[in-house]
Amino acid sequence: MNKRLITAAVGIVLLLGLLWIGGLALRVAVIMITLLSMMELKGTLGSSYRLDDFVSAVFVVLSFFLPWDLAMALGFLYLIVSLGLSFVMSPLDLRRTQMNGFSYFFVLIPFILLYRLIAFSPIKNLYLLALVLAWGNDTFAYYIGNIFGKTHYTSISPNKTVEGALGGLLGGLLLVFLVAAIMVPDISYLVLLIYGVLGGVFAQLGDFFGSYIKRSCKVKDFGVVMPGHGGILDRFISVMFSSVLLYMMHNFF
Secondary structure, three states: OHHHHHHHHHHHHHHHHHHHHOHHHHHHHHHHHHHHHHHHHHHHHOOOOHHHHHHHHHHHHHHOOOOHHHHHHHHHHHHHHHHHHHHHHOOOOOHHHHHHHHHHHHHHHHHHHHHHHHHHOOOOOOHHHHHHHHHHHHHHHHHHHHHHOOOEOOOOOOOOEHHHHHHHHHHHHHHHHHHHHHHOOOOOHHHHHHHHHHHHHHHHHHHHHHHHHHHHHOOOOOOOOOOOOOOHHHHHHHHHHHHHHHHHHHHHO
16 A cells, blocks of 8 residues: 555656656656556557567657548558568567557557647646646546455456445546646536536446456566556546546547
8 A cells, every 4th residue: 555655646646747847858758658558458458579560669759740641541551560570570470560559559559649638738737627627537447446346246356346436537537627627727617517527428438448467367467667556558548538538528529
């Protein structure tokens, strides 16, 4: 518990510092989080090898300096290169290419969308809603589940309870309204309510699918970079899901 709290406190301080500095430092930080998350997922799936790690890192870095359409075109080129590498390293075995391709797009697309919300959205501080919703859900679900949780609803993650899930949804929704009132005042209450509820469901789906991947691969954590939190991907997977929904709503509404 103490390790989890200390890691969270240090992470929040670093995040606030990077958001305040902004510019290239923030872009580099998002790129590093993306790469670390991608490497953790590849390692968990058992599909990574050094040459592909280097190639995917180059493609990821380039993607953050290109327009969205070119970044996706570059992603298709990465699949071709990964296919060639798979043939050279493991002839007639497509599993490695499939897992590498899944890891690449599963991680890269949400982080690019999150960065675009940070750097290019005309609504100041809009991206904060994705962060506080995801982490608020995680935090409230964790503590309320530990204190009041009795009704377990999945064998994928035995610690998940209905009480924790509902507490996470309510806590995340309240945080969205609080942060929006202070930092993002130009959004209607109706849109906030819709995002708070749907985004909370998305965030919990992200956490659930993270547990599903780990359980399927028989590992406890994605990585060891964030002690007490199960790795970088474990800490950001709910943010990835909530960011995609926020980006979609930002463009539709």
